[in-house]
Amino acid sequence: MCAAGPVIVITGTPGTGKSTHAQLLVDESPVPLKHINVGEWVKEKGWYEEFDEEWQSYTADEDKLLDELEPIVAAGGVILDWHTCEVFPERWADLVVVLRCDHARLWERLEKRNYALKKIQENNEAEIMQVVLEEARASYPSEIVVELKSETTEDLEANVARIVEWIAVWKNERASEA
Numbered sequence: 001m002c003a004a005g006p007v008i009v010i011t012g013t014p015g016t017g018k019s020t021h022a023q024l025l026v027d028e029s030p031v032p033l034k035h036i037n038v039g040e041w042v043k044e045k046g047w048y049e050e051f052d053e054e055w056q057s058y059t060a061d062e063d064k065l066l067d068e069l070e071p072i073v074a075a076g077g078v079i080l081d082w083h084t085c086e087v088f089p090e091r092w093a094d095l096v097v098v099l100r101c102d103h104a105r106l107w108e109r110l111e112k113r114n115y116a117l118k119k120i121q122e123n124n125e126a127e128i129m130q131v132v133l134e135e136a137r138a139s140y141p142s143e144i145v146v147e148l149k150s151e152t153t154e155d156l157e158a159n160v161a162r163i164v165e166w167i168a169v170w171k172n173e174r175a176s177e178a
Ligand SMILES: Nc1ncnc2c1ncn2[C@@H]1O[C@H](COP(=O)(O)OP(=O)(O)O)[C@@H](O)[C@H]1O
Pocket: 012, 013, 014, 015, 016, 017, 018, 019, 020, 021, 109, 149, 150, 151, 152, 153, 154, 155, 156
């Protein structure tokens, strides 16, 4: 059976705009998409082992997470929104979007979240060192990994428009294969 929609991984350092992009994409996509904020999901369901101080998030029970995600991903039409992406099997993703943000702006966004100074510094350093981008490049074929700037509202709108266009192409290709 052909999946109803693509599987899009949106990743990036906390504060780069993953959830904002995912929500807008759900509204504008030509095929129905389900947004899974993986960090929130893990927290709600209690599928974690410990609190990860560095990332201010819960360290997921990865086996449990992958088991639960597998049927959802198989059905298609899903956005996986998380600050890490190497956990997901390579075969899952049709597109991997890595959001990037200037460190001064990112600092301000994280400050607004009332993160502790050390956490802001760590996340900022990770962004400067492009940790998430390197991880995505090491985990997926280069042709499906897209790095997008997420600094302004114009960036947000342009990025979403670009991904919507990509989804439309995906949809047409599937329709012609059927
Ligand atoms: N491209 C952008 N332009 C302006 N503000 C943005 C942009 N992307 C994100 N933001 C703002 O930054 C903050 C963090 O965004 P969020 O989507 O929660 O990040 P993440 O899900 O990556 O942690 C929010 O206040 C959001 O409105």
